Amino acid sequence: MKYVGRKILTMLFTLLLVSFLVFLCFTVIPGDPAIARLGTDATPEAIEMLREEMGLNRPFLVRYADWLLSFARGNFGDSYSYSMSVADLLLDKVPITLAMSLMSIAMIVVISIPLGLYTARHEGSVIDKLIYALNQVIMAVPPFFSGILITLLFGIFLKLFTPGGYVSYTTDVTGFLGYLFFPSIAIALPKIAMTVKLLRSELIEEKKQDYARTAYSRGNHTGGVLYKHVLKNAMLPIITFLGMAFTDMIAGSIVVEQVFSIPGIGRILLTSISRRDYPVVMAVVVCLAAVVIVVNGVIDIIYQWIDPRIRLEGEKS
Amino acid sequence: MQMLEVQDLNIEFHDHSMPETVVYDFSLSMAEGDIVGIVGESGSGKTMSALALCGLLSRHDMTRRGRILFQGKELLTCSRQDMRQLQGREISIIFQEPMTSLNPVKTIGWQVEEALRLHTRMTRKERYEKAIWALREAELPEPERVYGQYPHELSGGMRQRVMIAAAIVCQPRILIADEPTTALDVTIQDQIIRLLQKLNKEFGTAILFISHDLSLVRRLCHRVVVMQNGQIVEQGDTEKIFRNPTQDYTKRLIAAIPSCDKEKTEWNQIGTVVLKVEDLHASYEDAGNGIFRHGKEKEVLKGISFRLRQGEILGLVGESGCGKSTLAKSIVGLKRDYQGRIVGAEGRIRMVFQDPYSSLNPSRTIDWILEEPLKLSGVSKSERREKVREMLRRVGLETGIADRYPRQLSGGQRQRVCIALALMSEPAVLVADEPVSALDVTIQAQILKLLARLREEMGLAILFISHDLRVVYEICDRVLILQNGQIVEQGLPQTLYRHAAHAYTKQLLKASGVVEVNI
Numbered sequence: 090m091k092y093v094g095r096k097i098l099t100m101l102f103t104l105l106l107v108s109f110l111v112f113l114c115f116t117v118i119p120g121d122p123a124i125a126r127l128g129t130d131a132t133p134e135a136i137e138m139l140r141e142e143m144g145l146n147r148p149f150l151v152r153y154a155d156w157l158l159s160f161a162r163g164n165f166g167d168s169y170s171y172s173m174s175v176a177d178l179l180l181d182k183v184p185i186t187l188a189m190s191l192m193s194i195a196m197i198v199v200i201s202i203p204l205g206l207y208t209a210r211h212e213g214s215v216i217d218k219l220i221y222a223l224n225q226v227i228m229a230v231p232p233f234f235s236g237i238l239i240t241l242l243f244g245i246f247l248k249l250f251t252p253g254g255y256v257s258y259t260t261d262v263t264g265f266l267g268y269l270f271f272p273s274i275a276i277a278l279p280k281i282a283m284t285v286k287l288l289r290s291e292l293i294e295e296k297k298q299d300y301a302r303t304a305y306s307r308g309n310h311t312g313g314v315l316y317k318h319v320l321k322n323a324m325l326p327i328i329t330f331l332g333m334a335f336t337d338m339i340a341g342s343i344v345v346e347q348v349f350s351i352p353g354i355g356r357i358l359l360t361s362i363s364r365r366d367y368p369v370v371m372a373v374v375v376c377l378a379a380v381v382i383v384v385n386g387v388i389d390i391i392y393q394w395i396d397p398r399i400r401l402e403g404e405k406s
Numbered sequence: 407m408q409m410l411e412v413q414d415l416n417i418e419f420h421d422h423s424m425p426e427t428v429v430y431d432f433s434l435s436m437a438e439g440d441i442v443g444i445v446g447e448s449g450s451g452k453t454m455s456a457l458a459l460c461g462l463l464s465r466h467d468m469t470r471r472g473r474i475l476f477q478g479k480e481l482l483t484c485s486r487q488d489m490r491q492l493q494g495r496e497i498s499i500i501f502q503e504p505m506t507s508l509n510p511v512k513t514i515g516w517q518v519e520e521a522l523r524l525h526t527r528m529t530r531k532e533r534y535e536k537a538i539w540a541l542r543e544a545e546l547p548e549p550e551r552v553y554g555q556y557p558h559e560l561s562g563g564m565r566q567r568v569m570i571a572a573a574i575v576c577q578p579r580i581l582i583a584d585e586p587t588t589a590l591d592v593t594i595q596d597q598i599i600r601l602l603q604k605l606n607k608e609f610g611t612a613i614l615f616i617s618h619d620l621s622l623v624r625r626l627c628h629r630v631v632v633m634q635n636g637q638i639v640e641q642g643d644t645e646k647i648f649r650n651p652t653q654d655y656t657k658r659l660i661a662a663i664p665s666c667d668k669e670k671t672e673w674n675q676i677g678t679v680v681l682k683v684e685d686l687h688a689s690y691e692d693a694g695n696g697i698f699r700h701g702k703e704k705e706v707l708k709g710i711s712f713r714l715r716q717g718e719i720l721g722l723v724g725e726s727g728c729g730k731s732t733l734a735k736s737i738v739g740l741k742r743d744y745q746g747r748i749v750g751a752e753g754r755i756r757m758v759f760q761d762p763y764s765s766l767n768p769s770r771t772i773d774w775i776l777e778e779p780l781k782l783s784g785v786s787k788s789e790r791r792e793k794v795r796e797m798l799r800r801v802g803l804e805t806g807i808a809d810r811y812p813r814q815l816s817g818g819q820r821q822r823v824c825i826a827l828a829l830m831s832e833p834a835v836l837v838a839d840e841p842v843s844a845l846d847v848t849i850q851a852q853i854l855k856l857l858a859r860l861r862e863e864m865g866l867a868i869l870f871i872s873h874d875l876r877v878v879y880e881i882c883d884r885v886l887i888l889q890n891g892q893i894v895e896q897g898l899p900q901t902l903y904r905h906a907a908h909a910y911t912k913q914l915l916k917a918s919g920v921v922e923v924n925i
Binding site: 398 | 501
């Protein structure tokens with residue numbers, strides 16, 4: 090338990106650091122939000138008045154503390170370009186991106202673990218070689234391109250979904266999930282290929298270890314050695330990889346959301362950047378950072394739950 | 407009928423274009439309750455034969471000519487299913503490396519119970535009781551506690567006991583022990599041998615004991631099989647073979663065992679003090695516990711003092727964890743945060759490590775490796791070549807090996823290269839950390855001879871760290887016994903071995919079977 094507590098404390102500290110850096114960056118980059126809001130034709134007096142009103146003239150640290158406090162209270166400020174609060178704006182979009190990422194992760198786990206086990210067990214067989222070749226191809230295709238192919242195949246030829254016909258989760262949950270299923274495939278595909286490849290090589294490596302030989306000597310068949318002994322050991326690097334893949338997928342969803350015209354976090358981020366809508370951009374960046382930090386923390390906790398050697402170091406303290 | 411009957415077993419590997427035969431016409435028969443030893447050096451095929459017996463080699467690698475009969479059943483041609491029925495239930499095996507032979511992410515209890523889950527229909531509770539029984543038979547303290555622990559929480563000796571418990575949980579007819587004590591300290595080694603003897607007596611389990619340590623085989627086994635290059639050269643009753651070996655190879659093996667019976671001639675050319683260690687304290691830090699707090703200091707050296715003179719070979723004996731390696735590291739400057747004084751031979755101390763396989767850069771030629779220390783001191787290229795050649799001759803290697811890579815050399819040759827490397831910069835003191843414990847007996851004897859010769863020729867002072875009391879007797883002029891970071895006793899080997907005063911020294915001597923001492 091102490092381990093988890095310590096982990097959370099470090100995570101909070103990291104998040105604080107990230108928020109500071111984000112705030113610093115957005116203060117230094119050129120572009121005056123007051124001008125952005127009023128347009129370049131505005132008089133200097135009007136701009137100065139608005140700067141005062143927006144609190145832009147106060148000292149840096151005061152503004153940071155102020156921003157951080159309201160941020161912690163869930164008040165992310167108001168969007169410059171949409172006439173609503175950033176919190177409301179994001180609250181609407183977060184579930185979309187999150188659902189899509191979770192669906193992709195589920196696909197990766199469900200598809201790549203059995204495939205990895207199969208290829209490791211039948212190392213060198215025709216199917217193993219076939220999967221290997223397929224993996225190489227899939228890994229090389231970026232999600233936006235596979236997204237276009239998927240739209241073409243499932244949307245236009247097979248008519249399994251209507252391209253561009255996004256259904257909001259507030260109106261129809263099944264329709265919403267059904268639509269997101271296809272972009273999730275696009276996001277998951279290259280990661281599935283990587284996970285299969287990594288798991289296969291990890292399993293083959295672990296299979297050579299002495300403890301696997303011990304397992305055989307007790308009368309286990311190959312399946313028993315793989316499932317009961319080797320898999321758990323081979324999962325350690327896979328979990329680290331999945332953690333990185335998850336954060337990468339959230340970032341990658343920006344592109345895929347464009348291809349499938351899904352109004353998620355990625356889309357709002359793109360429009361806000363082009364409109365210099367800093368409160369929205371800042372909130373999104375800090376939220377993404379928070380997700381990355383939390384996912385990494387969770388990975389560490391899962392890791393020590395699987396591997397007793399790490400658990401010991403945690404409990405010693 | 408014999409319980410186990412092996413006839414003309416042949417093992418070939420087909421990894422390369424030419425099939426490589428590693429075992430030729432291996433034959434062996436064992437009855438209930440037999441203890442048979444297989445001895446031989448690395449590459450003699452002893453481990454391969456053992457793995458074949460427990461069905462751990464792919465059948466692809468065994469030619470169909472031979473037969474393995476276990477209780478009348480043909481193991482080479484029976485179905486895999488039938489083989490699995492025997493594995494872990496009738497035939498069990500324990501391995502050399504207790505550190506890696508257990509699954510690191512499963513509890514001890516789970517692993518000990520595995521054979522029961524596979525071969526019996528016991529309930530969970532019955533399995534638990536049987537596992538505790540096996541752990542107790544393997545003489546593990548607090549079996550109930552060990553049951554829930556993980557391998558990394560146990561010492562090497564305890565892990566080997568766990569391996570034994572898991573192997574005997576189904577009460578097999580035969581236990582194959584592949585170098586089970588090689589990785590362990592002498593006292594633990596002794597305990598494991600006694601444990602195997604007890605299991606043999608209590609349950610009549612036959613034991614096939616594979617080892618390169620002839621003195622252990624002599625203590626444990628009724629019969630012995632001597633192997634060389636994949637072939638059996640001699641077999642028969644242990645005592646008979648040890649007393650009257652008929653084959654040259656067996657004679658050489660026996661002669662190579664360092665003996666502590668012969669009188670030592672004292673080395674009388676010992677000169678001035680070249681290394682002085684005074685009141686040395688050193689400690690290691692545990693893993694830290696808070697984010698900003700530091701861990702506890704663990705003291706490993708508690709006030710070590712000694713002197714080493716020119717031309718002297720000083721033995722340092724102790725078991726794992728006694729601080730031997732920390733002392734060596736402090737002396738050669740690999741560990742700097744110690745208290746106390748280390749004086750003399752500044753910059754002229756070099757070290758030779760235990761494992762000649764991993765201490766040489768695999769991607770460089772011998773030439774490059776040996777020239778490196780000279781490059782650092784700016785010696786010209788032609789001069790470097792000449793010096794390397796001279797050094798290779800000095801350590802008894804052909805100069806032709808200079809452009810080879812470490813992997814193309816044998817273990818003994820590599821250790822010679824390591825010694826040559828240490829000598830390139832003409833040190834006054836050589837610290838040798840278990841330099842021969844990874845080597846076969848005959849190679850061991852050659853390396854010891856080489857060290858003795860180098861001391862004679864170069865006036866080298868050697869700090870010889872070892873856990874093998876026989877080797878130390880053979881080569882050292884003076885011995886320090888180290889226990890828990892303190893020197894508990896020191897003296898000349900011939901007096902110390904016969905009139906040990908400290909209980910720990912006596913225990914070490916007894917465990918290694920060097921001298922019969924009454925405690």
